[in-house]
Amino acid sequence: xxxxxxxxxxxxxxxxxxxxxxxxxxxxxxxxxxxxxxxxxxxxxxxxxxxxxxxxxxxxxxxxxxxxxxxxxxxxxxxxxxxxxxxxxxxxxxxxxxxxxxxxxxxxxxxxxxxxxxxxxxxxxxxxxxxxxxxxxxxxxxxxxxxxxxxxxxxxxxxxxxxxxxxxxxxxxxxxxxxxxxxxxxxxxxxxxxxxxxxxxxxxxxxxxxxxxxxxxxxxxxxxxxxxxxxxxxxxxxxxxxxxxxxxxxxxxxxxxxxxxxxxxxxxxxxxxxxxxxxxxxxxxxxxxxxxxxxxxxxxxxxxxxxxxxxxxxxxxxxxxxx
Ligand code: SAM
Ligand code: SF4
Numbered sequence: 001x002x003x004x005x006x007x008x009x010x011x012x013x014x015x016x017x018x019x020x021x022x023x024x025x026x027x028x029x030x031x032x033x034x035x036x037x038x039x040x041x042x043x044x045x046x047x048x049x050x051x052x053x054x055x056x057x058x059x060x061x062x063x064x065x066x067x068x069x070x071x072x073x074x075x076x077x078x079x080x081x082x083x084x085x086x087x088x089x090x091x092x093x094x095x096x097x098x099x100x101x102x103x104x105x106x107x108x109x110x111x112x113x114x115x116x117x118x119x120x121x122x123x124x125x126x127x128x129x130x131x132x133x134x135x136x137x138x139x140x141x142x143x144x145x146x147x148x149x150x151x152x153x154x155x156x157x158x159x160x161x162x163x164x165x166x167x168x169x170x171x172x173x174x175x176x177x178x179x180x181x182x183x184x185x186x187x188x189x190x191x192x193x194x195x196x197x198x199x200x201x202x203x204x205x206x207x208x209x210x211x212x213x214x215x216x217x218x219x220x221x222x223x224x225x226x227x228x229x230x231x232x233x234x235x236x237x238x239x240x241x242x243x244x245x246x247x248x249x250x251x252x253x254x255x256x257x258x259x260x261x262x263x264x265x266x267x268x269x270x271x272x273x274x275x276x277x278x279x280x281x282x283x284x285x286x287x288x289x290x291x292x293x294x295x296x297x298x299x300x301x302x303x304x305x306x307x308x309x310x311x312x313x314x315x316x317x318x319x320x321x322x323x
Contacts, residue, residue: 001057001294003267003301011060011256012053016046017071018261018319022097023133024121026159026188026200027318030133035320039262043077045281049259050081052290059090066261066319069100075107082111095119095157099135101143105150115153117184118144121161122168123175131164148179155182155241162202169207170214177236184228184241189270192317204242211240227254245270251304257297258321265297266321270305 001009017040023030041049050061061081068074081092094108095117108116120140121131128137147154156176160166169185176183187204190197208231211217216234227250228241251268258266263278275297280289 001298003298005252005301005303007252007254007301008057009255009257009298009301010058011062012050012058013062013064013256013258013321014046014050015065015258015260015319015321016043016063016068016074016077017066018317019070020065020067020097020319021070021099022067022135024119024159025131025133026161026194026197028192029194029317032317032319035262041261041263041278041281043071043073045263045278046259046261047077047080048287049263049277049281049290051084052287052294053259054084054088055287056291056294059088061089061092063092063094067097067099068094069096069104071261075104075111078108078113079111082113085112093117096143097132097135098140098143098147102139102146105143105146105152108147109150109152113152115155116147117155117157118147119157119159120144120172121158122165123171124168127165127168131161144179154179155184157184157186159186159188160202160204160207161188161200164200166202166207169211173211173215173233173236173238173240177233177238180238182230182239182241184243186243187245189245189318191269192319194317204244208242215240245305254301254304257301260320265294267297267301268305269321271302273300273302275300 003009019034085092092113093115094113098118122128125137128135144154156172158172172183185204185207188197188201217231217240220230220232220239222230222239228243230239230241233240258269263276263281264274265277266274275293277290277293280293283289
């Protein structure tokens with residue numbers, strides 16, 4: 001599938017639920033209104049949609065959310081998609097807050113998942129509780145330990161927040177090095193109404209300059225098909241990535257689209273346009289109608305986003321499309 005700018009669309013991110021057991025300050029309001037459960041696609045419908053995308057050339061699927069592992073029976077979807085690995089699908093992965101990993105890590109590995117992203121913004125218990133509002137650091141660290149024991153490669157994602165966790169990066173770099181994890185720092189994106197967005201925005205260009213005074217950072221060509229730019233950290237032997245959507249435009253190499261749990265396909269994280277795939281999915285058991293709707297959506301993929309930290313670029317929260 002080629003979009004109007006001749007970018008091949010090979011990566012599908014699927015938000016399997018917009019619900020979550022955390023309320024991270026930069027992601028959600030404390031009193032969130034979630035999508036009505038009656039609007040959700042069933043796991044079987046999500047599988048059928050994913051398989052239609054695989055049939056059209058998608059090689060990588062990432063499950064996200066909300067918190068993907070809080071959706072009931074989500075492991076059955078992961079097992080079914082895992083059966084497509086080597087049959088059109090090259091990689092199946094997920095992004096998680098880690099709270100359910102102690103229970104599910106072994107099943108993920110058995111289904112063919114090889115690497116996961118775990119979000120962790122600090123190693124300090126009190127700061128962790130303040131950022132996630134409802135989270136307990138110990139539970140996440142136990143989950144990470146279980147994932148490591150199950151043989152999953154782990155990348156830690158850390159959202160950089162001015163005045164909140166900017167003193168945590170050195171400790172995270174050292175800890176990730178000791179654990180054998182890569183680390184990626186993420187700049188906040190203006191999605192959904194949340195408190196203190198502008199005050200906590202921290203440009204990563206300045207962070208990198210500061211970290212380079214303490215760590216020996218060498219740029220690498222490493223690519224995961226995502227927007228991160230990676231540096232090698234000599235002292236730990238691990239990679240350190242930076243995702244800077246506001247200060248560095250990465251749209252020219254965008255290979256992805258995002259599906260929500262109600263069957264809406266967002267062609268760009270930073271734009272409002274979306275295509276409804278639920279109606280064509282339910283209209284017929286014949287996948288041709290669905291494939292035509294997917295192709296028509298890809299033909300509308302915009303050139304890029306339009307983020308500006310001083311305003312809410314898109315009113316939907318990150319948990320709807322999963323980042
Ligand atoms: N609940 C899972 C988790 O936290 O990993 C998956 C969904 S979460 C929306 C995916 C990623 O988006 C997380 O790494 C989270 O930190 C990040 N994120 C959420 N809101 C964001 C925002 N406004 N700007 C930048 N990153 C954000
Ligand atoms: Fe939940 Fe992930 Fe959003 Fe935090 S970032 S509230 S864990 S969806």
